[in-house]
Amino acid sequence: MTDPSPSDWGTCCSSSSSQRARPRDEQALPAAELTAALAVPVPDGSPEGTWFAVGEGRVLATGPTPGQARRAAGRQAPEVPVVIRMV
Structure with missing residues (x-):
């Protein structure tokens, strides 16, 4: 068996066509939010x-x-998109 190509990553593990992963560019946060998270x-x-x-902020x-950090944030503020970073 061969590894799926990057173009297959969003669909290779879906159980049905209605639950396909969104393309990476639709999941990404804007650069300004990423920069703010680092600050x-x-x-x-x-x-x-x-x-x-x-x-x-x-x-x-x-x-x-x-x-674990993402899940804990989801319990605290489920509507807020988060960026995960490490110190």
Whole structure:
């Protein structure tokens, strides 16, 4: 079996055609939001390797993995798109 080509990534794992992944360019946040997320100051005392979910100009949640930080942010503010970054 061969690996799917990048053009197949959005559809190779879908269970039906109605649940196809959106193309990457539709999922991406605007560059301004990404730049703003990088400008958010890291809270004092944050251990190196901590993942931060940043949205609306502030740290919404943290976690030991990017997925845990994203899920925690989703519980805090489900309507806010987040950027995940690590210190």
